Amino acid sequence: MKSTKRNSIRWELEQLAQKSNQPANHKNKPPRKYQKLGLNWKDVVIFSMAMFYTTLYHVNAHAQSTQPVNFDDISSGMMMSFNKTTGEYHSLQLIQTDYDVDVFGLLATIKLKQTFLNPQDHWITEGVYAFPMADKSAVYQMKMTIGDRVIEAEIHEKKQAEQIYHQAKSEGLTATMVKQYRPNIFTTDIANIGPNEVISVEITYQMNLRYDQLFYELRLPMAIKARYTPADVAPNLPSTQGVNDLNYRRIDINLDAGFALDEIRSLHHNIEIAQDFGKHQINLTDQQLYDTQDFVLRWFPKTAQTPKAAYFSEIKDGFEYSLLMVLPPNTTEKSSKPRNMTFIMDTSGSMHGQALDQSKDALLFALSEMDDSTYFNVIDFDSTAKVLFPASRKASPDNISLALDFVDGFSSDGGTNMAPALQIAMQRENIKSGYLNQIIFMTDGSVGNESMIFDQIAQDIADARLFTIAIGPAPNNYFMSKAAMFGKGTYTHIASLDQVNDSMSHLFAQLARPALTDVAVAWNTSGVIQSPSVIPDLYMDQPLVITSKVPVSQAKAAPSFVVSGLIGENNQQKSWSEQITLNHDGQTTGIARLWARNQVEEMTDDLMLGGDYTVLKEEIIELALKHRLITEFTAMVAVDRNPDASRLARARAAAQANAAAHQAPFPQGSLGWRWNLLFGMLLLSGALMLQRRV
Known part of the structure; x- marks a missing residue:
C-alpha cells in the first residue's frame, strides 16, 4: 500500500x-x-x-539469407532436398563431378557422374537433381547409387512414370525419376534419402560433334545463366535454393578422331594430352574449378587430312542407321547483290562486364568492314528496344560516325526482352527489296521464352536471314543454334576477347559469299527416312550433317548417294553434285538413338510452330519409348523393389514423422530464432x- x-x-x-x-x-x-x-x-x-x-x-x-531461385538459375548439376513444411528446396553437398568421354569420329558418348552428400542427421523424403546438358543430347540411361544399391531406370510415358514414382515414395521405397525440363536442362526426383548418405547419379548420353571453321568441337556445359522471362509469361517453376558445390571436377576424354590432327586446344581450362598411336588421352589438370565457363575442346585436322565425307552406321532391329557428314565445295566468288545489314545488340544485365566489351568489339569490327554500297542499322535492347535510324541508311562516313557514338553509349542493364528488337529488324520498313537482308544478332541467349521467340522468327523472317553470335563463355547454345536455324542463317560463338577478330572475319566471309541452296541427297535405295527432312542452306565451311534409317533388306549394296545443290545467284546459279560411295560400317553403336533424337527434334519444332499436338505427341512418345529417350513426354523411373528391411522401416518412420509435422501448423520452434529474439526483446522492454x- x-x-x-x-x-x-x-x-x-x-x-x-x-x-x-x-x-x-x-x-x-x-x-x-x-x-x-x-x-x-x-x-x-x-x-x-x-x-x-x-x-x-x-x-x-x-x-x-539465401534467396530462392528457379530451375532457370541452375549453374551446374545440383541436388536439392525438399522441405514439406516450408515448401522450399535445400541444397545437398556436391562433392565430386566426373566426366568420362569417348569420342569416335563424329560421335561422343558421355557418362556424367555427380556425387552428393546428405549432411543432415535426418531423412529426406524427396530430393531434386538438376543438371545442364549439351543441346541435341540423346539421354538414354540413368542409374542411381545409394549406399550399396544400384538402381537402373526404365523408360515410360511421363504420366505413368510419375504415378510409379509417387506410389513408391508413399510406400517408403527409394525411387528416382528423370525428366526433361528444357531441351538442355534435365531434372531428377529422388525419394527417401537416409541421413549422411552418399548419393551418386550417373547419366549417359550421346551426341554428334559440331564441325565448323575447319575444327571439331566438344562442349561440356558447366553453367547456365539465369534467364529472362517476360512478365506476361508464367515460368511455373518451384522455388529452390542453391547447391553447396565444392567445385571438384574430373574430365577424362578418349579421342579417336580417325585422321591426323594438327592441334588440340582447350578454350578455357588447363589440360594434359597424351598420344597413343592415332588416339589421344585428354585430362583436366585442375581438380577444382571456380569459374562458370563451359569446358570446350577443339581439334584441328591437318590440312591434307580434312575429310570431304564421313560415314558411320549401326545395324539394329532390321534397319541400318547412319550418320553422314559431307563438306560441299567452297566458292571464292563474292555475292553480286548489295547488302542491307541490321545489327541487334543485347545490352541487358546478363551482358555486364566482359560480355558487353566483346559485343562492342564485334560490332565495331562489323562497322569497319562495310563500304558505302551497304545499308545498315543498329538496334540496342534490354527491357526495351532502341533503334539508331528509323530505316536503314547507307554506310557513309557520317552515318558510321553516328553509329560509333550510339555504340559508345551502350551500358548493361535491364532484362533480355528480345521480341521488340527482332520485330523492328524484321519489319517491312527495315527490309530493302533487291538486297541481301542480313540480321546479325549478338546476345548470350539468356531467355526463358525460347518457343515464343522461335515462332516469331519463323513467322516474320521472310526473305531475310538471321545470323546469331553468342557472346561469353557459357551461352544458351540451344537457343542460339535453333534461332539461327529458324532464321535460315548460321551460329557463331565468341568465347573471349581474343577471338573477336577471327570469328567476325569468318562470319563476314560467310555473309559475303552466296550460300549453297536447294541441297538434296539422293540415295541408291528406297525407304530412306532422313533427318533433317528439309536440308537448310549451307554457308562457307558449313558441313552437311544428316542421320538416316533404311531397311537392311534395301541396303545390301555399299551405301551410295548423290549430294546436289545450287551455287550462285539469280541467272548465274550453277548446279553442283557429287556422288559418294562409302564402305559399310555397321559397327558403331548409338547411331539409331541419334537418328531418333533428331526425328524428335523435328517433331518438337513442328509443335512450336502450331502443328497437330495430339498426333505429334503420340509420334514422339512411340519413338522415344522404342529408343529409350527422355523427351518432353517421356521420363525414366527406377524403384528399389527389394530394399533392406531395417532401412525401409526407418524410411517409413521418417515419412510418418514428416507428415505429422506438416499437419501441425506451428510446431515448437517452427517460428525460428528470429521470433524468439523478438519475443525476448519485447519482454525486456x-x-x-x-x-x-x-
Whole structure:
C-alpha cells in the first residue's frame, strides 16, 4: 500500500510540473496517446528503440539469407532436398563431378557422374537433381547409387512414370525419376534419402560433334545463366535454393578422331594430352574449378587430312542407321547483290562486364568492314528496344560516325526482352527489296521464352536471314543454334576477347559469299527416312550433317548417294553434285538413338510452330519409348523393389514423422530464432518500463 501511495504522489507531482511548464496557449491541448496509457516519454523511447533495432536486425538477417531461385538459375548439376513444411528446396553437398568421354569420329558418348552428400542427421523424403546438358543430347540411361544399391531406370510415358514414382515414395521405397525440363536442362526426383548418405547419379548420353571453321568441337556445359522471362509469361517453376558445390571436377576424354590432327586446344581450362598411336588421352589438370565457363575442346585436322565425307552406321532391329557428314565445295566468288545489314545488340544485365566489351568489339569490327554500297542499322535492347535510324541508311562516313557514338553509349542493364528488337529488324520498313537482308544478332541467349521467340522468327523472317553470335563463355547454345536455324542463317560463338577478330572475319566471309541452296541427297535405295527432312542452306565451311534409317533388306549394296545443290545467284546459279560411295560400317553403336533424337527434334519444332499436338505427341512418345529417350513426354523411373528391411522401416518412420509435422501448423520452434529474439526483446522492454514506473 505504501508503494502505491508513493507512486500516486509522484505521478501527481509530475503532472503538476508538466502543467506549470506548458505555455498558456497549450493548456487545453489533449493528452498524448502514450500518456493515456500511463507512460512517460522515457518509456516510449525505450520501447521504440527496442522495436527499431529488432526490426532492423530481422531485415538484415533476412537480406543475408539465401534467396530462392528457379530451375532457370541452375549453374551446374545440383541436388536439392525438399522441405514439406516450408515448401522450399535445400541444397545437398556436391562433392565430386566426373566426366568420362569417348569420342569416335563424329560421335561422343558421355557418362556424367555427380556425387552428393546428405549432411543432415535426418531423412529426406524427396530430393531434386538438376543438371545442364549439351543441346541435341540423346539421354538414354540413368542409374542411381545409394549406399550399396544400384538402381537402373526404365523408360515410360511421363504420366505413368510419375504415378510409379509417387506410389513408391508413399510406400517408403527409394525411387528416382528423370525428366526433361528444357531441351538442355534435365531434372531428377529422388525419394527417401537416409541421413549422411552418399548419393551418386550417373547419366549417359550421346551426341554428334559440331564441325565448323575447319575444327571439331566438344562442349561440356558447366553453367547456365539465369534467364529472362517476360512478365506476361508464367515460368511455373518451384522455388529452390542453391547447391553447396565444392567445385571438384574430373574430365577424362578418349579421342579417336580417325585422321591426323594438327592441334588440340582447350578454350578455357588447363589440360594434359597424351598420344597413343592415332588416339589421344585428354585430362583436366585442375581438380577444382571456380569459374562458370563451359569446358570446350577443339581439334584441328591437318590440312591434307580434312575429310570431304564421313560415314558411320549401326545395324539394329532390321534397319541400318547412319550418320553422314559431307563438306560441299567452297566458292571464292563474292555475292553480286548489295547488302542491307541490321545489327541487334543485347545490352541487358546478363551482358555486364566482359560480355558487353566483346559485343562492342564485334560490332565495331562489323562497322569497319562495310563500304558505302551497304545499308545498315543498329538496334540496342534490354527491357526495351532502341533503334539508331528509323530505316536503314547507307554506310557513309557520317552515318558510321553516328553509329560509333550510339555504340559508345551502350551500358548493361535491364532484362533480355528480345521480341521488340527482332520485330523492328524484321519489319517491312527495315527490309530493302533487291538486297541481301542480313540480321546479325549478338546476345548470350539468356531467355526463358525460347518457343515464343522461335515462332516469331519463323513467322516474320521472310526473305531475310538471321545470323546469331553468342557472346561469353557459357551461352544458351540451344537457343542460339535453333534461332539461327529458324532464321535460315548460321551460329557463331565468341568465347573471349581474343577471338573477336577471327570469328567476325569468318562470319563476314560467310555473309559475303552466296550460300549453297536447294541441297538434296539422293540415295541408291528406297525407304530412306532422313533427318533433317528439309536440308537448310549451307554457308562457307558449313558441313552437311544428316542421320538416316533404311531397311537392311534395301541396303545390301555399299551405301551410295548423290549430294546436289545450287551455287550462285539469280541467272548465274550453277548446279553442283557429287556422288559418294562409302564402305559399310555397321559397327558403331548409338547411331539409331541419334537418328531418333533428331526425328524428335523435328517433331518438337513442328509443335512450336502450331502443328497437330495430339498426333505429334503420340509420334514422339512411340519413338522415344522404342529408343529409350527422355523427351518432353517421356521420363525414366527406377524403384528399389527389394530394399533392406531395417532401412525401409526407418524410411517409413521418417515419412510418418514428416507428415505429422506438416499437419501441425506451428510446431515448437517452427517460428525460428528470429521470433524468439523478438519475443525476448519485447519482454525486456516491458521489464524496463515496469522498473521505470516502480
